[in-house]
Amino acid sequence: MxxxxxxxxxxxxxxxxxxxxxxxxARRFRRSPALVARIIEWTEIPRSGLPVKRTPRAxxxxxxxxxxxxxxxxxxxxxFHRSARFIRQVEGLAHFQRGLxxxxxxxx
Numbered sequence: 001m002x003x004x005x006x007x008x009x010x011x012x013x014x015x016x017x018x019x020x021x022x023x024x025x026a027r028r029f030r031r032s033p034a035l036v037a038r039i040i041e042w043t044e045i046p047r048s049g050l051p052v053k054r055t056p057r058a059x060x061x062x063x064x065x066x067x068x069x070x071x072x073x074x075x076x077x078x079x080f081h082r083s084a085r086f087i088r089q090v091e092g093l094a095h096f097q098r099g100l101x102x103x104x105x106x107x108x
Contacts, residue, residue, distance in 0.1 A: 004047045012039050060094035063087055 005013070008029070015025050022040075026033040056064075059080065066076050073084035073091075080087070 005043055009039055009043050012036060013043060016040060054097065056094055056097055060090055060097070063090050064094050067091055 012025055012029075015028075016022070022033050022036050026036045029036065063076055066079075067073075073087045077084045077087045
């Protein structure tokens with residue numbers, strides 16, 4: 001069951017199972033005790049399955065297309081009013097996502 005939970009939910013449940021009070025968990029996460037109690041309640045709601053796979057954002061698709069056509073990071077950055085470093089990050093994330101898709105199958 002815990003494989004379908006988000007990391008924060010898994011951590012909250014682990015801390016609760018270790019005997020940490022809700023107030024202490026809330027303090028550690030810098031959240032209210034009421035929110036922590038709701039998170040614990042939400043984990044009991046059945047989930048339909050694993051999270052939906054993410055599709056590439058428009059900027060990621062566009063950056064990959066422009067890079068494939070030979071434009072530099074600087075040129076693309078000027079086009080989108082962003083730095084070349086930001087464009088490199090977007091390109092890297094897009095390649096990473098495509099790699100994950102190859103390993104796990106296409107997005108549904």
